[in-house]
Structure formats: C-alpha cells, structure tokens
Amino acid sequence: MIKPFYTILLLSGGLCAEAIQDTDFDGVPDAQDNCPNTPFLNQVNSQGCTTSVLRLPDETDYDSMTMTLASGYENNDDLPGVTKQYKTKFQVNYYHNDWSYSIRSSFRTRDDDGGLGDTTLKIRKRFRLSPEIRLNLGAGLKLPTYDFLGNKTDYKLYSSLYYYPTGAVSFFGGFNYTFIQDEEIMGELQNRSNLYVGAGYFFRDDLYANITYMYEKSKYVYEHPEYSLSGTLFYQVTDSWFATLYYKQDILDEDLHEELYFKLGYKFW
DSSP states (O other), rough: OOOHHHHHHHOOOOOOOOHHOOOOOOOSSSGGOOOOOOOOTTOOOTSOBBBSOOOOGGGGGHHHHHEEEEEEEEETTTTTTTTHHHHHHEEEEEEEEEEEEEEEEEEEEEEEEEEEEEEEEEEEEEEEESOOOOOOOOEEEEEOOSTTOOOEEEEEEEEEEEEEESEEEEEEEEEEEEOOOOSSSSSOOEEEEEEEEEEEEEEEEEEEEEEEEEOOOSSTTSSSOOOEEEEEEEEEEEEEEEEEEEEEEEEEEESSSEEEEEEEEEEOO
C-alpha cells in the first residue's frame, strides 16, 4: 500500500509543478515572486522576498560585542629557518552605530620557540553610500608585543567596499597599507600593502561562503609579493555562537605560503 501511495503523490506533485512553477522553492509561485533568486530555506514574505537581512558579524547593523578565538597554522618558506608556525589568535570587537573598535593578538609556537605575537588596535567608520553599498575606512596601531630585536610600533590604514546586489550575493574589495617602523636588522624594509577582491554567497541565513584573491607586498625588500587565493566558510551555530573555517594559499609562487584557521566566536549582544 505504501508504494502506490507515494507514486500517486509524486505524480500529482509533478502535475502541480507544471501548472505552478516555483524556481527558488520559497513557496511563492514565480508569477508572484518579486525576488526570484531567494536563497534556499530563507524565510520570505508574500512577495517572495527574504524577511531577514543577511550580514556577517563584522557587517552588523546593530550595536553588539563579539569575542573570537582562532587556532591554526601558517607556512612561509621564504623566511630562513622558519617552517610551519602554529598560532592561537584572540580578538574582541565592539560595534556602535557605524563605528567599530577591535583589539587582536596571538600566541605562536614553532619548534622549541613560542611567545606572544604583535597586538593590533583598530578603529573603523562605516559609510552607507546606498542600501546596497557600504564603504569602510579605518586606522590602527600594531604594537610590538612580539619579542624580537628591532620590533617597533607600526601604523595601519584600512579601506574596504561591500556591495550586496541581492539578498544572497555579496561582492567586496579592499586596500590596506602599513607604515613599517621596525629597525632593519634582518634586511632592508619597505612599507607593506595588500589589495584584495572577492565574492560571497549566503546559502541560508546561517551559512555563508566566499572566495578572495589577494596581492600582498612584503615588508622585506628582498621578498617577492604574494598572490594568493583564500576561502572562508561561516556558520551561525546559534544566536550567540558562530564558527569560521579559513584557508589561504599562494598560487603563483614555488615557495610555500599557506594558512589554515578554525575560529569560534561568541556574540554577547
């Protein structure tokens, strides 16, 4: 009795699908759907448009405070005597209106060596150019808490642009610049910069992925620039907890440049 029942159900469903098309499976027929490409499983209104605004924690529209803890490793074959380096990163972010403030530091372990990494303080202002476009400008200090000879405080400038053409897709890019103040102990130094562009997609309200292409200039004159691809997978576990998986690799260099981090975050409010 069960097989005939499901056969009739599938056949009737197929006949209905021909009469009423719903391409994005949001429950609103295409003929009445004002937002035809709504992400699968998003909650929608009677016009087929998502009722939630999809944003990552660092693009929040509300006052909030988050704390994250990341663990992973980095490879850089260009630096003599340095192979795989394991790091634990800690970061606190506070968001108020269109301003954000953050403090970030890390602890490294490499072979028999270990210690605290540099500590970065950052302030950022967001400008809402339109409902779809946001410009972020910021500045920061990189404090010399990493204990090595000649390490000094560096000054940083940040800029980024986010574009949300639909409720699910995002495009972004940015340019960062660091004024290097370290003493030239290991070789001639230069100011450091990086330029990146990328695209992301919200598969659901709580699941996001992106891919980024980056050009990064080293602070050492003798090192060549790095061209890399990175990918990020973000998952909102609960209203308060979220997790991120990040991987980055150099794509145009024979030397190994690689990063892998897993991050767990908590949103206080």
